[in-house]
Amino acid sequence: MQGIEPMVPFNILVLVCLAYVLVLFVVAFVVEHPAIRLRARWLRSPLVYTLSLSIYCTAWTFFGAVGYAARSGLEFLTIYLGPTLVFIGWWWVLRKLVRIGKAQRVTSIADLISSRYGKSNLLGVLVTVIAVTAATPYIALQLQSVTLSFGVFASPVDTFGAPPGKEATALWVAVGLALFTVLFGTRNLDANERHHGVVTAIAVEAVVKLVALLGVGIFVVWGLADGPAEIFSRIEASPVANWTLDPGRWIGLIFLSGAAVLCLPRMFQVTVVENVEESHLATASWAFPLYLALMSLFVVPIAVTGLMVLPEGANPDLFVLTLPLAGGQGALAMLAFLGGFSSATSMVIVAAIALATMVSNHIVMPFWLRMQPSRAVSGDVRRIVLLSRRVSIAGIVGLGYAYYRLSGGSSALAAIGLISFVGVAQILPAMIGGIFWRGATRAGAATGMILGAAVWAYSLYLPSFGPEGIISDAVMDHGPWGIAWLRPEALFGIEGMDPLIHALFWSLTLNAMTYCLVSILGFPSPMERVQGAAFVNVFEGGLTTGGWAGGKAEAEDLLILSSRILGEDEALAFFQAEARAQGKEGFLPDPTPEFLDGLELRLAGSVGAAAAHAMLSQVMGGETVSVEDLVAVANETAQVMEYSAKLEEQSEELSRVARQLREANEKLTQLSEQKDAFLSQISHELRTPMTSIRAFSEILMAGDVPSEQAARHAGIIHSEAIRLTRLLDDLLDLSVLENGSVRLDLALVTVLELLDRALLAAGETLPERQFAVRRDLPSESIYVTTDPDRLTQVFINLISNARKYCDAAQPELRIVVRQRGGRMIADFIDNGTGIPEESQALIFEKFSRLTDQNRAGGAGLGLAICREVMANLGGTITYLPGQGGAAFRVTFPLRLQKAA
Amino acid sequence: MDAARLLPILGAFLFLLPMLWSPMPGEQTGRSTAADGLYLFLAWAILIVLAALLGSRLVSIEQEKRRPGSNPETDDAGD
Amino acid sequence: MGRHVLLVEDEPNITEAIRFILARDGWEVTALTDGAAAEAAIRSARPDVVILDVMLPGRSGLDVLAALRADESTCNLPVLMLTARGQGRDRAEAERIGASRFMTKPFSNSEMLATVRELASA
Structure with a gap:
């Protein structure tokens, strides 16, 4: 191709790649081995951290920067100047993000946003969708670059078999990467979402990238030219020197790349989530810009030399490969190939891990938990989480492949990368606002991001699919339905702007404005306020919690926390049930691992798995912000917002808890x-x-x-x-x-039989007394399944009581039996004075004999026993007021089932 | 710490400076691309050195503060 | 030395037993069952010894005792309190209010007799 002799057979190339991947895998595996992890402290050194940040430099940098320089001169530098400013300014934003990330156990950028705005899953989903949408072309870009570099390298005529077509190569690369990522990233479910093995492998890849690019650069400067001086003059003479600095693009791109280094999910993953120690940031603040500078150092010389040496029409995006090949440096070319391969693979791996975590935690798991029958959430959720991560990884890489096929791999590499950047930059206002502005609200963040993302999609993302894609030429030229001011690249009639800057300007302006406006007009919920304060004031004593040892206090804290999420009743019920399962009375179970697992599951159902875990860690983990801190912050906020209606609600809630x-x-x-x-x-x-x-x-x-x-x-x-x-x-x-340990002997009997037996037995009570009983025999001839002896015992008691206590001159007892649905109702009504209203509630209590005048034995336990018997028979006994005498109603099921 | 906050502002100034001397669009005489590149890398190097100096100092200050008995940090980037 | 005992007890069988024990020793026993009526009866009958159950229908024996102790004419009347609730709290309460003696049911007949004799001669 392009007139250069291909040097390596295709299958050898594949073997080299596989061997390289195997080495990486061994590195990751060894590092995650517990014994080694303990011994090798350097693994947690700031150096590894800094090198892992290098996934910012993807294949887009490795190959694309040269192409970018060949087309637009020094403008490519903006992509590295932005992150440089962010990192040397770490004291402003990064330090705070890392601190918050630790305090809140943030698992991804979606989790950060969701957690900040009151653990809103809606925002989590929103960020996830934006991130996946933006990352898809970026992953496609990596596939494309690996495919292209394969194409350059592999000999088209090959005795061992011809290389497959481009599509097939891309497919195999995608499948390989997905497999690799699944093996790397989801071997276990780390409690804190850190992946030491992956990070170390990424660091190794970072070294390969840097060495390869520097190698090619040195070869170009001192091999193909006579040193810096000659390169200097060559630059002046080359078409590259004709570039002009467009101030709009210069500022815009520096800003954009700075935003991206904060908002890209994979950058957030390595910068914040994988950060082991905050002080590593201090090293990275200069070491990472240094890495970027070294990566950029030889870009212009390579571009200039490529344009001069290589034939007209050679793809500048591949100069890094083709120059060493043309110079006959096979080994160097192979190193460059591996460098590009490293750039692509490391990006895809980390991006897929980060995005899969987001998809799994904010979309799949909440959905799965909702699908579960609420009481039956049990068993191995970790397995489900791992599975959902793996499927998500495959899905994300698959999306990238689909985009690659759809876009036809045509566009210049750099363009795709920038489109992606603008997409993730939509998260920036909500993120920066969230950590500096306590008044920011969920609604503001959501509307801002939705609007910004929509503008981005309309004016930049969708047009990137090309004229045959989603947005037609007609719409591009004349606007939808001929509305000129809605043209995707000239919104509101502003023409002549660079399309990228145009989209960046409008999407972020509208995003930020809506965000601020909606936040100012709305009220944050109590949860948002607590979280907002915890984020904004993360430096105020976050690390100096005194610790509240003692299980009881912790359980209480957990209860407070859970009440906020589940609602008090549900939380109290859950805690009570757990306490009972542990054999304890009251509402506070011991915080055993089982209980915590259960609680986490329960919380996850409300706020998503990640949020639930982070919140539990807050309470249980020593290193994080304690609930006391959160409550203190909430109180402080409460004072500020004393008169807001929401607050009254909150204090009502508190007093309700206190009352309970x-x-x-x-x-x-x-x-x-x-x-x-x-x-x-x-x-x-x-x-x-x-x-x-x-x-x-x-x-x-x-x-x-x-x-x-x-x-x-x-x-x-x-x-x-x-x-x-x-x-x-x-x-x-x-x-x-x-x-409840009574044994019931169930039998099929008629109520008539039972009443006969009861009347006979009760006749022994005060036998000298004249006593009339009125019954309706046909209505009593109903068969019931019950314990005859026990039910008779209740009847005897009621009849004897009537005989004993009915104070009418002509005492009389009416027994009325009827069936209602599956239940029987039997009323026993006498014609005495009845029971005074104030005593009606007491008569079923133990030893509640009302008067001692008529003591015919018995200690006042009769009705208490009756009540317990009826409960055992699945029925009730109640006093029936307003019947003109003492009246008791007994209900029981027609068919009593034996308890299992 | 204030220096740490000022550093990115200095950086932004240095990186945006080339806009001032950039030629008007269409004006072909222009400046030396190589010299511009050299300037940018030089500025870059200065920033890296400054950040390295500041970074190590800030870390030791932080560690001083975290020592038991001393007060927690009251300074806050969000103020 | 008088020979008149007034007994306030709601259990008829216990009343009968005490009456039998004391009558054999030559005491005249008047029995009441109701706490509410006890105070007035004691004031009018002026017995030498009162035996008072704690748990009575109408009015608690402790209440009756408190009323007796509050009145000058009966504040020195010997009162033997009886209780079937085997708790120290009743005894402490009775002694605080001013019971002359306190016995827990079931009691021994000879002890009952000896106590009544002692109270009457004091």
């Missing part, structure tokens, strides 16, 4: 008092019959009592002994019933 706690406390006190009262009641009920028994037995033991009196005393002893036995029986019965 107070109530819980009262209930506990009450319970303990009740227990005391119960014990003293039991004592009384047991000692009373025992007193009579002891007194009369002592009298009888003295032996001087006349026999008929002795018989009477013995009778009293006997009846008191029976009373004592019955009391003990009742107590045992009650405790069995209350524990």
Whole structure:
């Protein structure tokens, strides 16, 4: 091709690539090995960090910078000057981002934005969509460059088999990269989303890139020319010198590249997420610009020499490869090839990891969690996360490949890269605003980004598909529907601007303006306010948390946190259930790993997995901002916004929590008092019959009592002994019933039968009393499945009570039985004075005998037992007011199922 | 620390300076591209050296502050 | 030395036992079951010893005792408190209010008799 002798057979080239990838894989694998990770401290050195940042220099830099210089002279430098300014200005923005990233355990740029604006998943999705859309052409670009470099290198006529066509090469490269990334990036699910192995491999690739480009540069300057002086004059003589500096593009591109180095998901990944120590930034602040400068140093000489030496029409994007080839330097050319390969692969790997994390955490996982039946979220979610990451990686690389096929690989490399930059720059206002301006709101960020992204897509992204693509020539020339001021490259009638700068200007201006305006007009939610304060004030004591040791405090903090996300009722219910599962009373379970896992899942359902994890880490992890800090910040914010309606809501919420706690406390006190009262009641009920028994037995033991009196005393002893036995029986019965450990013997019987038995048994109570019972036998002839003995016990109790306590002159009991749906209702209504209203609530309590006048045995446990029996039978017993006498309603199911 | 904040502003000034002496569009006489390039790389190098000097000093200041017993940092880039 | 005991106790069998024990020793026993009526009955009957159950229908024995102690005419009347609630709290409360003696049910007959005798002779 292009008149240069190809030197390497295709399959050898493939073998070289595979060997290189294998070396990288071994590096990554070894580094992630725990023993080595502990020993090799240099792995965490600022040097590795700085080198990993070099993924900023993709194949676009490696190959494209020369092409860019050949076309537009020194303008290519703007792409590296912007990041240089950002890094030497690290004290402003980067330091804050890294600190926030650590404090909030941010997993991606989407997570950062989502977390800042009240853990909004909407924003997470939005950022993810923008990032994926912008990254797709960029990945396509890498595929294209690798494919082109393959094409340059591989001999077209080959005894070992011809190289496949361009498309096939691109496909294989894509598949290979996807596989490689999956193997690298998702071997395990690191709790903090860091990938030491990948980062180290990337650092190795960075060295290869730099050495290769410097090698080619040195070869060009001292090999093909006689040193700097000659190059200097060659530059002056070459067409490259004819470029003119367009101030608009110069400023715009410096700004744009600076924005991109902050907003590109892969840059955010290596700069913030993979950052091990904040001080590494200080080194990177000069070392990374140095790397960029070295990468740019020989670009112009290579471009100039290429234009001079190589034949007319040679692709300047490939000079880095073709110059050494033309000079007969096979080894150098191979190094350059590997350099380009490194640039492309490292970019794709990190971009795919970063984007897959975003897609997985903000789109797939929330969706998956929502699909789950809410109570059944269980099992191995990590497996699902890994799977979703892997699928996302494949999907993202696949998208890149699809774009490559669609765009036909035609456009100049640099153009695609800049389009991508403008896309991710749409995140900039929300990001910078988010870390410096507490008043920024979710709504502002969302509308700003949507508008900016829309303008970007319309004026730059879609037109990049070419005239046959989505936007036709007619629309480009005359606007949609002939509306001239909507022409994609001349919005609002402003013509003559460079299309890129035009799109950058309008998208970012509209984005930032909307963002500010909507934020000012709206109110941040309490959550947004807490997060906003935590982000903006991240330096204020974030690292000096005292630590609140002790499980209880932590559980309480978790409860507060969860209440904010799940709502109080749900959070309290969840905590209570967990506490019960741990065998504890109350609302505060021990923060065991199981409990935390469960809680994280629960939270993830509301805010997404990443946010949930970050929030839990906040509470559990020592190094991060504590909840106390968050609460303190919230309080401070609260004072500022004292009169806002939202705040009242918040304080209402707080007082509601306080009230609930107070109530819980009262209930506990009450319970303990009740227990005391119960014990003293039991004592009384047991000692009373025992007193009579002891007194009369002592009298009888003295032996001087006349026999008929002795018989009477013995009778009293006997009846008191029976009373004592019955009391003990009742107590045992009650405790069995209350524990729910009662065994039910189910049988099919008619209600009629049961009532007959009950009436017979209850007849023994005050048998001398005249007592009328009115029944309706046909309505009672219904078969029910229940425990006959237990239900009869309840009926006996009710009938005996009526016999005992009905104070009418002609006592009468009405029993009304009927069926309602699957339930039976039985009412027992007498014609006495009934139970006074204030006592109606008490009668089912233990020892709640209302009057002691009519004591026919029993300790006031009867109705309490009835209530427990009915609960065991799946029914209820209630007092039925307003019936003209004492009235009780018993309901129970027609068919009682045996509990499993 | 103020120096650290001023550095990018100095950088922006140095990098934007070539706009002032750039020729009007269409004017072909122009300046020496090679000399412009040299200037930019020189400015770049100066910035890198300054950043390196500042960076190491800032780190030692930071570490001083983080030592137990000393007050947490009250300075904040967001002020 | 008087021989009149007034007993306030709601359990008929216990009343019968105490009445039997004391009557054999020559005491005259008047029995009441209701706490509400006890104070007035004690004031009018002027017994030598009062035996007062703590748990009474109508009015607690402790209340009755407090009322007796508040009145000059009955503040020195010997009162034996009885309780079946086996808790120290009742005893402490009774002693605070001014019970002369305190016994927990069930009691031994001889002890009951001895206590009544002692209270009457004091």
